[in-house]
Amino acid sequence: MNNKIPNFIKTNQFGLLILVIVFICIFSFSTDGFTSRFNIYALSRVVALDIMIGLAMMVVILTGGLNLSLGALGVSAAMFGGWCMESMGIPISITIILVLAFGSFLGWINGFVTVRTGVHSFIVTLATMSIYFGFMTLLTEAEAFRKLPEAFTDFGSLKLFNKYISPLLIISVLTCFVLYYIFKYTDIGRKLIAAGANPDAAELSGISVDRMFIYCHMLSGFLAALAGIMLTARIGAAIPSMAGHLGFDWLLPAFLAPVLGGTLLSGGKVTVFGTMLGAILVTLINNGLYLIDVGEFWVRFFLGIILLGAVLLDRAREYFTVKNSIVS
Amino acid sequence: MSDYILELNNITKNFPGVKALDNANFKLKKKSIHALLGENGAGKSTLIKIITGVYNQNEGKLFLNDQEKSFSSPNEAMNAGISVVHQERNLIRRFSVGENLMLTNLPKNNLGLIDYNTVAKESKKWLDIMELDIDPNTIVSDLTVAKMQLCEIAKALSLESKILLLDEPTSSLSPQDTKNLFALLKRLVVEQDVSIVFVSHKLEEVFEICDEVTVLRDGKNACESEQITNLNRQKLVKLMIGRDEQIIKSKKNIDFTDENLLDLQSINTDLGHKNINLNLKKGEILGLYGLVGAGRTELIKCVLGLDKINSGQILLNNKEIKIKSPKDALEKYKIGYISEDRKKEGLILMHDVLSNAGITVWSNLKKILSFLNDSIVYNKVDPYVKQLEVKTPSYQQIVSNLSGGNQQKISVAKWLASGTDILFIDEPTVGIDIKTKSYLHELIIELSLKGTSIILITSDMPEMISLADRIITMKDFKVVGETINNHSYEEMSSSIMRNIHE
Numbered sequence: 001m002n003n004k005i006p007n008f009i010k011t012n013q014f015g016l017l018i019l020v021i022v023f024i025c026i027f028s029f030s031t032d033g034f035t036s037r038f039n040i041y042a043l044s045r046v047v048a049l050d051i052m053i054g055l056a057m058m059v060v061i062l063t064g065g066l067n068l069s070l071g072a073l074g075v076s077a078a079m080f081g082g083w084c085m086e087s088m089g090i091p092i093s094i095t096i097i098l099v100l101a102f103g104s105f106l107g108w109i110n111g112f113v114t115v116r117t118g119v120h121s122f123i124v125t126l127a128t129m130s131i132y133f134g135f136m137t138l139l140t141e142a143e144a145f146r147k148l149p150e151a152f153t154d155f156g157s158l159k160l161f162n163k164y165i166s167p168l169l170i171i172s173v174l175t176c177f178v179l180y181y182i183f184k185y186t187d188i189g190r191k192l193i194a195a196g197a198n199p200d201a202a203e204l205s206g207i208s209v210d211r212m213f214i215y216c217h218m219l220s221g222f223l224a225a226l227a228g229i230m231l232t233a234r235i236g237a238a239i240p241s242m243a244g245h246l247g248f249d250w251l252l253p254a255f256l257a258p259v260l261g262g263t264l265l266s267g268g269k270v271t272v273f274g275t276m277l278g279a280i281l282v283t284l285i286n287n288g289l290y291l292i293d294v295g296e297f298w299v300r301f302f303l304g305i306i307l308l309g310a311v312l313l314d315r316a317r318e319y320f321t322v323k324n325s326i327v328s
Numbered sequence: 329m330s331d332y333i334l335e336l337n338n339i340t341k342n343f344p345g346v347k348a349l350d351n352a353n354f355k356l357k358k359k360s361i362h363a364l365l366g367e368n369g370a371g372k373s374t375l376i377k378i379i380t381g382v383y384n385q386n387e388g389k390l391f392l393n394d395q396e397k398s399f400s401s402p403n404e405a406m407n408a409g410i411s412v413v414h415q416e417r418n419l420i421r422r423f424s425v426g427e428n429l430m431l432t433n434l435p436k437n438n439l440g441l442i443d444y445n446t447v448a449k450e451s452k453k454w455l456d457i458m459e460l461d462i463d464p465n466t467i468v469s470d471l472t473v474a475k476m477q478l479c480e481i482a483k484a485l486s487l488e489s490k491i492l493l494l495d496e497p498t499s500s501l502s503p504q505d506t507k508n509l510f511a512l513l514k515r516l517v518v519e520q521d522v523s524i525v526f527v528s529h530k531l532e533e534v535f536e537i538c539d540e541v542t543v544l545r546d547g548k549n550a551c552e553s554e555q556i557t558n559l560n561r562q563k564l565v566k567l568m569i570g571r572d573e574q575i576i577k578s579k580k581n582i583d584f585t586d587e588n589l590l591d592l593q594s595i596n597t598d599l600g601h602k603n604i605n606l607n608l609k610k611g612e613i614l615g616l617y618g619l620v621g622a623g624r625t626e627l628i629k630c631v632l633g634l635d636k637i638n639s640g641q642i643l644l645n646n647k648e649i650k651i652k653s654p655k656d657a658l659e660k661y662k663i664g665y666i667s668e669d670r671k672k673e674g675l676i677l678m679h680d681v682l683s684n685a686g687i688t689v690w691s692n693l694k695k696i697l698s699f700l701n702d703s704i705v706y707n708k709v710d711p712y713v714k715q716l717e718v719k720t721p722s723y724q725q726i727v728s729n730l731s732g733g734n735q736q737k738i739s740v741a742k743w744l745a746s747g748t749d750i751l752f753i754d755e756p757t758v759g760i761d762i763k764t765k766s767y768l769h770e771l772i773i774e775l776s777l778k779g780t781s782i783i784l785i786t787s788d789m790p791e792m793i794s795l796a797d798r799i800i801t802m803k804d805f806k807v808v809g810e811t812i813n814n815h816s817y818e819e820m821s822s823s824i825m826r827n828i829h830e
Contacts, residue, residue: 187700
């Protein structure tokens with residue numbers, strides 16, 4: 001029997017792919033300019049960021065936790081980068097390394113506090129969100145860094161593939177492949193997933209669960225910082241409010257992408273490419289609704305509805321896992 | 329009217345690919361205790377789920393008091409007077425006993441608020457019937473496991489149930505609690521006109537309490553409503569597994585004057601262990617016997633670094649070691665632990681067979697840059713999974729879909745693959761069918777013959793006496809006795825019980 005094909009069709013990713021295609025068709029026919037070069041380029045710049053913050057959330061959801069500080073952390077890292085380049089004159093490449101290290105460090109704080117106190121990461125990151133953002137605002141006096149090196153801002157407005165695609169999207173897609181490789185083909189990736197799925201069993205099987213959870217938070221910080229750099233390059237400046245107050249603007253896409261993609265909220269299951277497709281879907285709907293001109297409020301309304309739908313999907317997924325196991 | 333309160337005739341139930349029940353019959357007499365027996369996968373749970381309305385049968389009929397019934401939900405079955413007391417507790421731990429008992433029908437006062445006086449009075453009535461001395465205002469989580477069990481039965485009675493299904497009711501009870509439970513069940517049958525279906529793997533209990541027996545094998549009746557007086561243990565086991573039971577005994581000569589491999593010296597722990605001294609020889613099976621709550625599993629967890637050891641020493645090959653975590657134990661000292669709770673601590677149920685069997689060896693197998701793929705893991709664990717005859721369609725099968733016996737085999741396989749020198753094995757055969765049980769017994773003996781040293785925790789006295797070379801008895805977090813096992817059940821069990829009750 002050809003088991004391969006039906007199995008792929010049953011996956012969440014396939015469903016998402018169909019949805020993405022359906023929405024592309026709908027918006028292509030119902031709006032002007034959806035398929036224009038300008039719009040596709042704009043889309044690619046937005047989707048690049050949504051993928052990255054979706055991945056940043058995904059690696060913490062893996063532990064059964066959340067990272068609410070994602071936006072605040074990303075913006076703080078980006079502001080640090082702006083300061084490095086503009087005030088300190090540090091070269092771009094070294095700045096990027098410093099920013100990623102800084103993001104990982106902030107993630108480490110999240111992870112360390114969560115593991116040590118045993119408090120749910122929801123509470124911990126709610127607190128650090130405020131702390132990171134507050135500190136950042138204090139230190140920068142809410143001033144933006146607008147005189148960034150041209151080589152850096154030029155990269156953000158570079159157009160590739162006949163001017164259709166932003167290089168930022170390539171970074172995000174590459175990151176997906178790297179993460180996929182880590183989770184699928186490394187010892188450490190397997191341990192991260194095992195620790196997230198059943199911490200007790202993983203600990204007794206000789207895995208240091210605390211360390212794995214801290215790694216997940218550090219990875220989340222790393223990815224959020226990367227998203228911060230990408231956003232800075234995209235708008236050509238590091239602005240404290242670029243992800244909204246306390247970084248709230250990032251939260252909705254951060255949850256939507258992994259949950260739509262099939263990552264279990266209770267932890268222990270990741271889908272890197274599902275998250276990518278989830279992010280694409282969210283960006284498409286966002287963009288399409290703007291083009292249809294339904295108004296800002298309706299866009300938010302729809303995204304909220306989609307998040308609720310995705311959470312119901314998550315419950316259904318868990319339910320069917322249990323249901324299957326009853327028959328033995 | 330017939331003698332039967334519940335009658336199931338020619339029940340067939342199909343699942344995709346499996347015939348779980350095949351023309352099975354089950355007849356429950358009024359005011360009797362009826363044992364429903366069978367190996368895991370024989371169809372017991374399916375039959376119970378049909379009786380309680382979780383499943384519907386594909387063929388066959390169900391009669392309750394001579395009336396044909398078909399329940400479409402557990403709630404309907406409950407309203408018709410059928411209650412199940414599960415292995416897992418179904419009480420809300422943070423509610424009081426009274427609230428739990430009255431939960432489905434909480435009395436209200438004129439303002440529509442819960443009338444707690446009536447809750448207490450009503451629930452007290454049922455507790456009194458069971459001669460249970462529990463204050464209805466006690467919070468459930470403050471009760472002992474045994475009392476919780478009894479409260480569940482009280483809850484079933486309060487629903488005016490005439491049929492009680494008890495699924496492995498004694499698995500977490502001490503011998504004394506079990507005795508009390510049985511006395512109560514016998515009384516309920518006489519005084520409250522209740523009929524009981526009793527599911528257990530412990531055959532001694534079946535002989536002690538049941539009137540009739542129905543055995544299922546591969547979804548069919550191996551016997552139907554047989555009088556218990558016509559049966560003995562051998563006959564019953566043969567009905568269940570289709571062949572005679574093999575009694576396994578470890579016959580080894582351990583030289584107890586040998587050097588100690590592992591030596592615990594005056595260990596005091598955070599959890600309350602007092603001055604624990606015990607040693608393990610190479611290739612020995614050291615049994616740790618004790619009642620539930622004696623601190624055996626807790627001791628092992630302290631040794632593994634999960635809880636704090638306050639004073640005392642652990643020596644491995646006469647050198648003092650400090651074990652910080654199970655990771656430390658596995659990687660530095662080659663010590664492994666097979667948990668008693670395979671679902672929570674032993675396995676990652678939502679993951680597949682390959683990752684569960686390979687979890688202990690990933691670290692050893694990883695290549696440069698931590699690279700590891702499925703085929704590397706497969707090559708390592710496949711021999712052990714094959715050796716243990718794990719029945720699974722593929723290595724990609726999700727573990728929660730396997731039977732309990734196969735799950736247990738996988739949680740053993742992962743430690744075999746890791747090649748540890750010392751294994752702590754905790755209650756290896758709880759809830760496991762007889763065939764797999766004797767298989768695991770053989771395996772444990774074989775392991776020790778090959779040089780693995782084993783500390784075996786089990787509350788199953790026959791298992792302890794057939795496997796252990798030496799038995800240490802624990803009580804209240806202290807060691808209270810040590811006996812070299814001569815494999816004679818009468819002598820050993822009485823000596824152990826003496827240790828416990830002195």
